[in-house]
Amino acid sequence: TEAYLGAMEKARSLNAYVLETPEKARAMAAASDDRLAKGEARPLEGIPLGVKDLFATEGVRTTACSKILGNFVPPYESTVTSNLWNDGAVMLGKLNNDEFAMGSSNETSAFGPVTNPWRRKGDDGSIDPTPLVPGGSSGGSSAAVAARLCAGATGTDTGGSIRQPAAFTGTVGIKPTYGRCSRWGIVAFASSLDQAGPFARTVRDAAILLKSFASVDPKDTTSVDLPVPDYEAAVGKSIKGKVIGIPKEYRVDGMPAEIEKLWADGIAWLKAAGAEIREISLPHTKYALPAYYIVAPAEASSNLARYDGIRYGLRVPGDDIVDTYERTRAAGFGDEVRRRIMIGTYVLSAGYYDAYYVRAQKVRTLIKRDFDLAFHAGVDAILTPATPSAAFGIGEKSGGDPVEMYLLDIFTVTVNMAGLPGIAVPGGLDPKGLPLGLQLIGRPFEEETLFQVAQVIE
Ligand code: GLN
Numbered sequence: 001t002e003a004y005l006g007a008m009e010k011a012r013s014l015n016a017y018v019l020e021t022p023e024k025a026r027a028m029a030a031a032s033d034d035r036l037a038k039g040e041a042r043p044l045e046g047i048p049l050g051v052k053d054l055f056a057t058e059g060v061r062t063t064a065c066s067k068i069l070g071n072f073v074p075p076y077e078s079t080v081t082s083n084l085w086n087d088g089a090v091m092l093g094k095l096n097n098d099e100f101a102m103g104s105s106n107e108t109s110a111f112g113p114v115t116n117p118w119r120r121k122g123d124d125g126s127i128d129p130t131p132l133v134p135g136g137s138s139g140g141s142s143a144a145v146a147a148r149l150c151a152g153a154t155g156t157d158t159g160g161s162i163r164q165p166a167a168f169t170g171t172v173g174i175k176p177t178y179g180r181c182s183r184w185g186i187v188a189f190a191s192s193l194d195q196a197g198p199f200a201r202t203v204r205d206a207a208i209l210l211k212s213f214a215s216v217d218p219k220d221t222t223s224v225d226l227p228v229p230d231y232e233a234a235v236g237k238s239i240k241g242k243v244i245g246i247p248k249e250y251r252v253d254g255m256p257a258e259i260e261k262l263w264a265d266g267i268a269w270l271k272a273a274g275a276e277i278r279e280i281s282l283p284h285t286k287y288a289l290p291a292y293y294i295v296a297p298a299e300a301s302s303n304l305a306r307y308d309g310i311r312y313g314l315r316v317p318g319d320d321i322v323d324t325y326e327r328t329r330a331a332g333f334g335d336e337v338r339r340r341i342m343i344g345t346y347v348l349s350a351g352y353y354d355a356y357y358v359r360a361q362k363v364r365t366l367i368k369r370d371f372d373l374a375f376h377a378g379v380d381a382i383l384t385p386a387t388p389s390a391a392f393g394i395g396e397k398s399g400g401d402p403v404e405m406y407l408l409d410i411f412t413v414t415v416n417m418a419g420l421p422g423i424a425v426p427g428g429l430d431p432k433g434l435p436l437g438l439q440l441i442g443r444p445f446e447e448e449t450l451f452q453v454a455q456v457i458e
Contacts, residue, residue, distance in 0.1 A: 001025050001028075001029035001046070001090050001092070002029075004025075004048045004092055004148075004149060004150055005020070005022050005025060005026075005092065007147075007148055007149050008020055008092065008093070008149050011117075011149055013115065014115045014117060014144075015096060015112055015113065015114050015140075016095060016096055016114050016134075016139075016140045016143040016144040016149055017050065017092075017140065017144065018053055018063070018065060018094050018096050018140065019060070019061055019093050019094040020092065020093040021091055021092065021093045022092075022093075024091055025048065025090050025092050025093075028085070028090040029046055029090050032045045041088065042086070042087045043087045043088065043208070043212060044087040044088045044089040044209075044212055045087075045088035046088060046089075046090060047088070047090065047152065048089075048090045048091075048150055049084060049089045049090065049150055049151060049152050049153060049154070049209075050092050050093060050094075050144045050145075050149065050150035050153040051081055051093070051094050051095060052094070052095050052097050052140065052141050052155055053097055053140070054097055054101055054186055055080060055154055055156075055185065055186055055187075055196075056076055056078045056081075056185040056186070056187070057091070057094065058074060058075065058076055058077040059073060060073065060074075060091075061073050061094070062074050062094065062187070063313075064097070064099065064100050064101070064187040065096060065097050065098065065099050065109040065110050065111055066100055066332065066333065066334065066337065067110045067314060067332045067333075067334070068307045068313055068314050068329070068331075068332025069307070069312055069314070069332075070312075070313035070314040072313040074185070076185060077185060078182075078184060078186050079184045079185055079215065079217045080182060080196045080213050081154065081185070082185075083213060083214075084212055089212070092149075092150050095138070095141045096109050096139060096140030096143075097109060097136070097137045097138055097139060097140055097161075098136040098139065098161075098336070099333075099334045099337050100187065100189055100300070100337055101138075101156055101187075101189045101194075102137065102189065102300070102336050102340055103405070104135065104136045104160070104161075104164055104406075104408045104409060105133040105135065105136045105139065105394075105397065105398065105405065106133060106134055106135070106136040106137065106165075107133065107394065107395075107398045108137075108335075109139075110334065113139075114133070114134050114140050114143045115131045115132070116131070116132040116134040116143055116146070116168060116169055117134075117143060117147040118132060118168075118169065118170065118434055118435060119132065119433075120132065120432040120433065121432050121433040128432075130393045131393065132168075132391040132392065132393055132394065133168065133391055133392060133393070134146070134165055134169050134391065135164045135165030135166070135167065135168035135169065135387075135391065136164070136165060137156070137158075137161040137165075138155035138156065138162055138165050138173075138199065139165050141153035141154065141155045141162075141165065142155075142165030142169040142199055143165075143169060145169070145171045145199045146169035146170060146171050151201075152199060152200045152201075152205055152206075152209050153198070153199040153200075154196060154197075154199075155173060155196070155197055155198065155199050156189075156194055156195065156196050156197070157175035157194075157195055157197055157416065157422075158189045158190050158193045158194050158296060158416060159190075159193065159409045159412060159413040160409045160412025160413060160415075160416070162174065162197045162199065163175060163386050163412050164386065164408065164409070164412055164424070165199075166199060166424040166425075166437055167387045167424045167426075168387065168390065168391040168434075168435065169391070169435060170426045170435030170437075171199050171200065171201060171426070172199070172202060172205070172206045172423070172424065172425050172426070172458070173197065173199045173200075173206070173424045174197045174210060174421065174423040174451075175415065175416070175421060175423075176195055176197050176210060176213070176421050176447055177224075177444045178192075178195050178222070178416075178419035178420075179223055179224035179419070180195070180213075180214050180224065180421070180447070181196040181197065181213045181214050181215070181223070182196075182216075182219065182220040183220050184217055184220040184223075185219075188303040189296070189300055189303065190295065190296040190297075190299035190303070191222075191303060192295070192299060193292075193295065193296060193299070193416040193417070197210065197213065198210055198213060202458065203235055203423075203454045203455045203458050204235045204236075204451075206423070206451070207234065208231070208232050210231050210447060211228055211230065211231050211232065215228065226445055229448055231447060231448055233448075234448035235451050235452065235455045236455060237452050238273070238274065239270065239273050239274060239275050239452060239456055240273070240274030240275070241274065241275075241276065242274075242275045242381065242453060243276045243278055243378050243380050244267075244270050244275045244276065244277050244278065244379070244380065244381055244382070244383050245278055245280035245379035245382040245383070246267060246277060246279050246382075246383060246384075247280050247281065247282045247285065247374075247382060248279055248280070248281055249282050249285035249286065250282075250285065252388070252410065255385075255388065256388070256389060258430040258431060258436065259387075259389070261428075262385055262428055262438060263383070263384070263385050263438070265427065265428060266427055266438045266457055267383065269457055270383065270456060270457070273456045275456075280374045280377075280379060280382070281370075282367075282370040282371065282382075282414070283370060284363065284366040284369075284370050285367070285370070287363045287366070287367070288363075288367055288414040289406065289407070289409060289410055290360075291360040291364060291367070291417065292409070292413040292417055294343075294347050294356050294357060294360040295357070295360050295361065295364065295417070296340070297340040297341070297343040297344035297347065298343075298344045298348050298356075298360075300341065300344050301340065301341045301343075301345045301348065302344070302348070304333075304341055307328075307333075308324075308325050308328065309324050309325060309327070309328030309329070310324070313332070314331065314332045316328045316331045336402070339402065347360075364418075367414060367417050368417070368419070370418075371418050371420060371441075375443045380442070380446075380453075381440045381442050381449050381450060381453050382440065382441040382442075383438060384411050384439045384441070385411055385436070385437070385438060385439065386411060386424040386437035386439040387408060387412075387437060388407070388408065389408070390430045390432070412439070415439075415441050420441055420442060420443070421441070421443075421444070421445075421446065421450055422439055422441045423439065423440050423442075423450040424437040424439050425437060425439075425440070425454040425457050426457075426458065427457055440453050440454055440457075
C-alpha cells in the first residue's frame, strides 16, 4: 500500500486518480496486517486497488467525473466494491473516467483527460513525447494499472469501456456476462448494457479479481443466481480441442496492417496450442454500432433524468423549480452527455419510438441470435481484435465529428448488445511500439473459457 501511495504521488501528472484516499488505504492495510498475522487472510487480503469513480463508495466522494454530481458523497457502498473490501482488498482512491462513462478516450471527464503511460516511438526510434489517450471510458483504471499505480482496478463496460482501454494500455480487462456482477451502486449509464469488471496486469490476476466482483444481489434483480466458479483454476489449463470462431464480418474495410497481423498472430498462437480454428459468420454485426448508439443514449436519457439539482450534487437555483432544473442541467452536464440525452429523448419520443428504439431492440435480438447459432454449432470462444487501432494522441480525435469516436467501438459494442462476456488481452505491439489487444468473446457465464484461452495469448 505504501509503495503504491508513493507511486501515485509521483505520477499525478497522468491524472489517473481524481481522488486519493491514503488514510482509508492505510487503515484498511493495517486491518489486513492484523488478519495476516492471525492467519485469517481473506482472498484479496491487503491487495491495493483503484476504483473507477462510477462506483459509489460510502463516505468517499463519487462524481462519475461529472460536474452535476459536484461533491456528492454517497451514504452507501456499491455491491461490487463491498465484495472487494469484504475479501480484504485495500482502496487507494477513485479513478478518472469519461463523464458518466460516455466516451472512448477519457477526454469527456470534468477532471480533464488522463495520459496513457505509453509513448510512441518516433521514426528514428526516439520517444515521441506526444501524450496519448488511455482509452475510455475507464481510462483512469487502465492507465493506473499500466503505470503500476494499483495492483488492479474496477471498471465498467457498456460498449467497450473495459476492453478498449485495456487494449490501449497493454493490460487485461474483462467484461463479464450481463448479470454476473451486481450493478447496484454503480452510476447508471445504459442499464441493459452496463456491467462491471476488473482490470489487471495478467489474466490470472483478472480471474482472481472477478471471483470477488461476481455475486447475486437482491438489490439488482438482473444479477443472476449462478455459482461463481473458481476462475483462477481455469488459468493454465490446456485449450486442446477448443473451437475458436473467427467471424468474417470483423474483417472491416480499411483495417490497418498491424491489426490484421495482430489477429493472424492470435489465430496462429491458439492453433499452435491445439485449438481448432473455424471461420464463422455473424451476419448482423454491421448493425450493432448504429443500434448501440440508439439503445445506449435512450437508456442514458432516462437514467440521467434524476440529476435535477434537487436530489444530488450540484444545484443552480432558478426562479422556480423548472428553472432550477434547467439551470442545473445546463451547468452540470458536458457536451457529450448533452448530446446523448438529446439523441435519447429524440428516439424515445412519440412518433419516433417504433422507428428507432423498437427497431434497435429488434436488431439486438438478431445480433444475439447470430452468436447463439455459432455457439450452438460448437464454437467455444470467438477471437477478434479489441480495437481498430492503437492509442491516439490526446486531442487528436476530440472536438471533431463525434461519429469518428463512436467508430472506435466497432469491435466491442456487439458483445454488450448480446450480453456476452468478452476479455481484452495484450496481443503485441504496433510498429510504433504501442500495445494492441485481442478480444475473446464467450458463451454466457463461461468466463472460465475466456481466461483459459486468453492465458495462451498473454
Ligand atoms: N465508448 C462507448 C460510449 O461512449 C462505450 C462506453 C462504455 O462502455 N461505458 O458509449
